[in-house]
Every structure is written in structure tokens, then in C-alpha cells.
Amino acid sequence: MEKTESSKALRKTFSYILWAGFTLVLISQVIILKFPNMFWSELLTGTVSTIGISMIVAYFFTYTAGNTEFIRHIASVLEDIVINRAFLSNLDPVKKESIIQQVLAASEKELKNNSSLKKYYQYLSQRAIKISKETTRSNYNIQCTARKEEGKIVIDSIYSYREHPSQDGYDDISLRFDMGKCVSVTIKRDDGKTKKVIPLPHITNDEKTDDIEYVEYILDKDGLYHTTIKVNEFANTSKELYITMRITEIGQDHWNLYTFTSLKPTDGFTFHINMKDEELAIKKHDVFVTTKKEMLDICVEKDEMRVECSQWVDGGAGLAVLIADKETGGMEINGDSIMPCNFPKPPGNSGDTHSHSN
Numbered sequence: 385m386e387k388t389e390s391s392k393a394l395r396k397t398f399s400y401i402l403w404a405g406f407t408l409v410l411i412s413q414v415i416i417l418k419f420p421n422m423f424w425s426e427l428l429t430g431t432v433s434t435i436g437i438s439m440i441v442a443y444f445f446t447y448t449a450g451n452t453e454f455i456r457h458i459a460s461v462l463e464d465i466v467i468n469r470a471f472l473s474n475l476d477p478v479k480k481e482s483i484i485q486q487v488l489a490a491s492e493k494e495l496k497n498n499s500s501l502k503k504y505y506q507y508l509s510q511r512a513i514k515i516s517k518e519t520t521r522s523n524y525n526i527q528c529t530a531r532k533e534e535g536k537i538v539i540d541s542i543y544s545y546r547e548h549p550s551q552d553g554y555d556d557i558s559l560r561f562d563m564g565k566c567v568s569v570t571i572k573r574d575d576g577k578t579k580k581v582i583p584l585p586h587i588t589n590d591e592k593t594d595d596i597e598y599v600e601y602i603l604d605k606d607g608l609y610h611t612t613i614k615v616n617e618f619a620n621t622s623k624e625l626y627i628t629m630r631i632t633e634i635g636q637d638h639w640n641l642y643t644f645t646s647l648k649p650t651d652g653f654t655f656h657i658n659m660k661d662e663e664l665a666i667k668k669h670d671v672f673v674t675t676k677k678e679m680l681d682i683c684v685e686k687d688e689m690r691v692e693c694s695q696w697v698d699g700g701a702g703l704a705v706l707i708a709d710k711e712t713g714g715m716e717i718n719g720d721s722i723m724p725c726n727f728p729k730p731p732g733n734s735g736d737t738h739s740h741s742n
Contacts, residue, residue, distance in 0.1 A: 489505055547624060
């Protein structure tokens, strides 16, 4: 109560000062008009005018400083700058990259010990800023089944994932094959609109329908078939895309080396493969992921394998699994790496969970 009364008294006092300031400024102008070109009048006018302006400025400063909303606003701005560092996230990419390079810089002592550290720190800063220019992925799920068909080992795979845009939007989907084919690609926006794409020539003209988009494969100089599926125009303003790819990979008569590589920064992934035919077995496997041991769970048996990675992985992470006939000699799985476990049933692929290999 006492604080409120004193605040009111202070404001009342300064309101008088405001009017006094205006009065002094007016008086100085009157003196100039009544006694022009006189030394004493110019000196007096300058003094009176300066005092009057100072009183006006002091009033507005005191009023603003005592205004509750103004104080809250300034406190919020200071909190964002000093505590939350929110202003850093709103900087343009060039300024942000400059700040990251200054923070991730080797000290003089480090450079004396190893002068090449400067390049390594530059690599780290460029790698950090690159994330804003790349699309990222989450809910990455791969389900594979190995089987025999016409004397060859075939692997049917379903890749599903969520694609999150970069500052420039979404990347196109690029596919390359030597022995195998992409059966279909389904892209779903966050508003529910879906686009299905089937690469040719795995379908005849008689089988085409109007609700499906068809793209041609091109044979490149390396002898691989590749095709590109445009994404950005269909994505429009969708905040994320749900992508499902069905791919068939054809191996040799007695073996098939399955590989999966994450080409973009990905928030973990799950992988599951099982043998549909009893004569097939997992001979060798390897997982290429740099992560904490507790973030990576690997279960492998002769006829099934599961990998669960619950940490972000960079592009280049992945795995390789060699599938072969059980009778094939010289390629047996290491006994220490066989980790018996109860494999859960593969989750359904409704299009709401998504992942991808290439």
C-alpha cells in the first residue's frame, strides 16, 4: 500500500516537471523573439532551453521505466538474449555459420600442440550448419523377407519413414538398381493427400491406371538403372511427408548381400529381416553405426535378425547382411554374435510409420 502511494506521488511530481519543462522551452523561445541578436539573450535562452528539454526527457524516461507492461517487455527481451539465447536461432544462415565457427575454434594452446586441429574444427562447424540445409528423417523402419525364386535368393523390403524438410524444402527421391526393382513408392502429406508412384518398365501400358504416376528408368554409364521421383511440388506446404517404398532385390543362385545405408541425418531406425524359406540362413552381418552401446540393440539368429538404434545417426550409417543357402560352407556366422531373442511380430505398414534405404 505504501509502495503504491509513493509511486502515485512520484508520478504526480514528475507530471509537474513535464509541464515545467515545456514552460521553460516556451520562455526561451519568447526571449529569442523579444531580444534577438543579443549575447545575454542567446546565453540565457540556451541555458533555459537545455534545462527544459532535460526535464521533459527525464519525465518520459521515468514514466516509461515505471510502466509495468514496458518493464515486462524489456524483461522478456533480456531473458531471450541472456538466458534462452533465442536470438541466435533467428539469425540468417551466414551469420549463424560465422558464430558457430567462432565458438568451434581451436585455442592457441591446442594449435601449438597440433596445428591441423584448425581444419578439424572447421569441418565440425560446417557439418553443424549443414543440418539446416538437409532434409532429416524419423520413424525409420525397414522390414525384409528373404526367399528363393527361380533358383535365386530374393529379398522383398518395405522402407518407411517420415521426411522433414530443410530450409529449401524436400529432396527428390533418387533410386538406383543393378539387379532388382522398385515395386512402388507412396508419398503421403500431413493433410492426408497421397501420391503413388510406380517405376517403369515393371508394368505394361495395359496395367496403368489414372490415379498412379509412372516414371521411367534410365541406364547410366555405370550400367545401373536409376530414376528420380519429384517431391517438392506435391509436398506443397506439408510440414512432413510419410514415405513408403517397396523394393525387390534379386541376388545370386546361392547368396544375396543385403545392404542398407542412411543417406540423411536420421533419428534412429529399426531393421528386421527373416527367412521365408527354411533352406536360407544369415551367414554374416555387420552394423556401421557410431553410437553409444546402450543405444544400439542387435539380435541375430540363423533365420532372423533385428537391429534397433535409438539415437541420431549421420548419413553413411547402416548395415550389411549376407544371406545364403544353409549348405554353403566357409561362411558361418560367428557364434559369439548369435544373440537369441524373442522376435516381435513386424509392425503393420499403414503408411503412418516410415523409413528408407536409398
